[in-house]
Amino acid sequence: MTFRLVMSCKDPLQTDFLIADSGGEATYTSDTVSYQRPAVHGSRATTAVTRKGPTGERLQVGLIEWPVNANQRPQIIVGTREVEMTKTGLYTSPEKFTAVDGHVYEWQIRDSRPQPSAAYIATFYSASLFIPPEGVHMLDDIVVTFIYFESQWRNRERIRSRSLKIEAYGILS
Numbered sequence: 001m002t003f004r005l006v007m008s009c010k011d012p013l014q015t016d017f018l019i020a021d022s023g024g025e026a027t028y029t030s031d032t033v034s035y036q037r038p039a040v041h042g043s044r045a046t047t048a049v050t051r052k053g054p055t056g057e058r059l060q061v062g063l064i065e066w067p068v069n070a071n072q073r074p075q076i077i078v079g080t081r082e083v084e085m086t087k088t089g090l091y092t093s094p095e096k097f098t099a100v101d102g103h104v105y106e107w108q109i110r111d112s113r114p115q116p117s118a119a120y121i122a123t124f125y126s127a128s129l130f131i132p133p134e135g136v137h138m139l140d141d142i143v144v145t146f147i148y149f150e151s152q153w154r155n156r157e158r159i160r161s162r163s164l165k166i167e168a169y170g171i172l173s
Helices: 133-160
Strands: 003-007 015-019 026-034 045-052 058-066 075-078 081-083 095-098 104-110 120-125 128-131 168-172
Touching (some): 003 133, 045 133, 058 133, 075 133, 095 133, 128 133
Antiparallel strands (some): 003 015, 003 128, 045 058, 058 075, 095 104, 120 128
8 A cells, every 4th residue: 555645835844744644643844944154054954854753752864954055965864874866867857866775766857647656666746755565664765855856856946937847756766
């Protein structure tokens, strides 16, 4: 059965990811703090990603440090390991990363809803992340890299200020 996380807000940097059909229980939360004096902190903002633990406590599962210099790549931490996002294209900028299971996955932008396929470990469509059973073991990786990828994509779209509408993308294994 596919696991579905629904964003409570449109901004991936400041939202709750709710389990669909659970009465609004927030499983993951992203919270971004911007710094007034970025030079002091070494970054312009930090996004903390937390997950609800087994006894209801919030556990930090990821961190994204957004650099002051736009030419530098953000630092992404999932659990205790640094995750490097590697660009594999130009305009749509698919990005690859190595997950906790040691496999390489790639976020890609699609212009329509992906068809169910064994190749997809997660898809994002209509404010929801869909994760099939084979992706549940790496939920932390999926959520943290999604927050990064989606926010980067939105920034590029704002900069371009086009009205191109892209509705779905997913991770290929």
